[in-house]
Amino acid sequence: MNALLQVEHLVKEFAVSGQGLRRQTLRAVDDVSFSVSPGETVAVVGESGSGKSTSARLAVRLLDATSGTVSFAGEDITGLSGRRLNRFRGGVQVVFQDPFSSLNPKHTVHDIVTAPLRYQGRAPRRGSRSLVGDLLERVGLDPAAMDRYPSQFSGGQAQRIGIARALAVDPQILVCDEAVSALDVSVQAQVLKLLADLQLERGLGFLFIAHDLAVVRQIADTVLVMQQGRVVERGTRDEVFDRPRHDYTKTLLDAVPRINPEWEARRRAGRSASAARQDGPAHPTERTSR
Amino acid sequence: MTAPTTRPGSGTAGVPLLEVRDLQVGVPGRDGPLALVHGLSFAVDAGRTLGIVGESGSGKSMTSLAIMGLLPPGATASGSVRLRTQRHPEGEELLSAGAGRLRGLRGDRMAMIFQDPLSCLNPYYRVGVQVAEAHRVHRGSSRRQARALAVDVLGRVGIPRPHQRVDDYPYQFSGGMRQRIMIAMSLVCEPDLLIADEPTTALDVTVQAQILALLSDLQREFGTGMIYITHDLAVVSQVAEDILVLREGRPVEHGPAEQIFSDPQQDYTRELLDAVPRIDDPVPAPHLQGGTTPLRPPGTSWGGGTP
Numbered sequence: 001m002n003a004l005l006q007v008e009h010l011v012k013e014f015a016v017s018g019q020g021l022r023r024q025t026l027r028a029v030d031d032v033s034f035s036v037s038p039g040e041t042v043a044v045v046g047e048s049g050s051g052k053s054t055s056a057r058l059a060v061r062l063l064d065a066t067s068g069t070v071s072f073a074g075e076d077i078t079g080l081s082g083r084r085l086n087r088f089r090g091g092v093q094v095v096f097q098d099p100f101s102s103l104n105p106k107h108t109v110h111d112i113v114t115a116p117l118r119y120q121g122r123a124p125r126r127g128s129r130s131l132v133g134d135l136l137e138r139v140g141l142d143p144a145a146m147d148r149y150p151s152q153f154s155g156g157q158a159q160r161i162g163i164a165r166a167l168a169v170d171p172q173i174l175v176c177d178e179a180v181s182a183l184d185v186s187v188q189a190q191v192l193k194l195l196a197d198l199q200l201e202r203g204l205g206f207l208f209i210a211h212d213l214a215v216v217r218q219i220a221d222t223v224l225v226m227q228q229g230r231v232v233e234r235g236t237r238d239e240v241f242d243r244p245r246h247d248y249t250k251t252l253l254d255a256v257p258r259i260n261p262e263w264e265a266r267r268r269a270g271r272s273a274s275a276a277r278q279d280g281p282a283h284p285t286e287r288t289s290r
Numbered sequence: 291m292t293a294p295t296t297r298p299g300s301g302t303a304g305v306p307l308l309e310v311r312d313l314q315v316g317v318p319g320r321d322g323p324l325a326l327v328h329g330l331s332f333a334v335d336a337g338r339t340l341g342i343v344g345e346s347g348s349g350k351s352m353t354s355l356a357i358m359g360l361l362p363p364g365a366t367a368s369g370s371v372r373l374r375t376q377r378h379p380e381g382e383e384l385l386s387a388g389a390g391r392l393r394g395l396r397g398d399r400m401a402m403i404f405q406d407p408l409s410c411l412n413p414y415y416r417v418g419v420q421v422a423e424a425h426r427v428h429r430g431s432s433r434r435q436a437r438a439l440a441v442d443v444l445g446r447v448g449i450p451r452p453h454q455r456v457d458d459y460p461y462q463f464s465g466g467m468r469q470r471i472m473i474a475m476s477l478v479c480e481p482d483l484l485i486a487d488e489p490t491t492a493l494d495v496t497v498q499a500q501i502l503a504l505l506s507d508l509q510r511e512f513g514t515g516m517i518y519i520t521h522d523l524a525v526v527s528q529v530a531e532d533i534l535v536l537r538e539g540r541p542v543e544h545g546p547a548e549q550i551f552s553d554p555q556q557d558y559t560r561e562l563l564d565a566v567p568r569i570d571d572p573v574p575a576p577h578l579q580g581g582t583t584p585l586r587p588p589g590t591s592w593g594g595g596t597p
């Protein structure tokens with residue numbers, strides 16, 4: 001496949017203590033390489049301190065690497081700055097973990113969603129209100145919401161606003177840094193569904209940073225497992241989940257809590273039986289508003 | 291991990307350790323009182339675990355705070371919360387108990403662990419002092435006894451080299467170790483009732499597995515009755531014998547874990563179970579397949595939903 005976003009031999013060191021010759025550094029990312037192609041979902045998994053988020057930040061140039069290269073559409077963007085860096089940022093957007101801390105509470109949804117366009121110096125052709133309306137509609141929100149403020153939304157809705165903002169510049173790569181971790185499970189399922197639909201529609205490449213292995217199992221094409229700054233295992237999703245080779249991957253997979261498979265099987269059997277009876281699956285009831 | 295063994299309740303036969311009846315919790319709102327919990331009833335026996343499951347806003351945390359007598363100022367609770375105590379083996383009403391009596395029970399007969407250990411540990415005190423504080427207060431142990439006890443309890447919750455680490459400060463520990471310290475704090479007086487509110491949500495999956503095993507071991511050792519509050523169905527399926535599903539402060543379904551997970555009776559429970567991503571199953575949950583994105587996410591906090 002032709003990689004769109006490619007990182008090679010990334011290294012990131014942070015100063016921990018001391019100065020000059022006595023400087024102590026922590027190698028947070030150590031020789032990490034991967035690539036993301038259009039329509040592909042690459043997931044980076046690992047525990048806290050594994051360097052997965054730092055790798056993502058390096059790949060989108062939110063942080064500068066100590067060494068290694070980042071290229072986008074064949075162009076080396078490692079040393080870019082100013083307008084040319086901005087052009088790269090039009091192709092790669094990020095959705096963050098905490099929707100509320102990543103949305104300015106004093107800005108309206110309209111201003112939040114159009115912010116990337118302003119940074120890019122791009123004004124939408126048909127005026128921004130209709131563009132924002134379309135984007136909100138696409139992520140499942142009422143276009144009338146554009147004049148409201150972030151505090152007026154639930155966590156799932158706020159994350160949809162973050163996704164609408166990322167889509168405003170029509171990127172080719174979306175980096176999701178724990179984008180669904182803070183959401184309730186039913187809302188999480190809906191946001192994952194939205195991301196999958198958008199990928200299909202626009203051929204987006206996803207770099208998906210997550211600690212939740214069960215979520216990664218649902219959506220990833222390629223999985224990288226990181227531990228202490230290094231990639232210890234990589235492969236297709238099913239290779240990594242069904243035939244893990246590295247001990248650390250096995251430890252991780254074993255530690256994931258599971259519902260008793262026997263209970264699961266009985267529930268599935270019961271569900272298909274009742275579906276056959278009722279001529280269709282049981283639909284969640286619409287919740288009544290208070 | 292196996293479920294903890296059931297210990298027959300000591301004391302008065304037939305009286306559960308904790309019995310909650312028709313619990314209502316309300317807070318003052320802009321347009322009059324706002325009910326957050328509407329009529330919950332459940333019981334917890336010694337040595338057993340009740341899992342309370344719900345999404346944000348389901349009232350699960352308010353319920354535990356009401357039991358502990360820790361509701362925020364202005365919030366009110368009604369109904370009945372009875373704890374079996376030495377003074378009242380037939381069950382002592384906690385909702386009408388005075389602040390002094392509640393202080394006497396909290397940390398001694400009933401304890402709580404929270405999601406974020408850092409916000410519960412005082413950064414200025416050595417962990418040993420904090421772990422043994424409840425014992426000094428409730429049992430009047432001396433400084434020396436308290437320190438020895440802290441070393442012992444820290445060792446039991448799996449802190450390596452406890453005799454050295456007892457003098458360290460919270461920032462010197464990792465997230466998983468801090469959670470162990472909080473568990474040590476809650477268990478120092480060997481309480482009858484332990485409420486764990488999302489105790490592993492902030493932890494890495496390997497650390498989570500260790501903490502869950504630890505809680506189960508300690509429960510077996512002390513015969514503690516436990517309420518385990520979480521949004522994580524897979525976790526609760528491993529720790530709880532009984533499950534109570536909450537939604538917007540109302541009970542949706544209540545029963546043995548096996549029944550809730552293998553034969554849920556309510557649409558909402560099924561919906562929740564369907565939404566859980568399965569690590570062993572590459573097929574996405576039904577919500578994730580085909581069709582259009584649902585337009586109105588649940589839990590809308592404002593009136594203007596999309597048509």
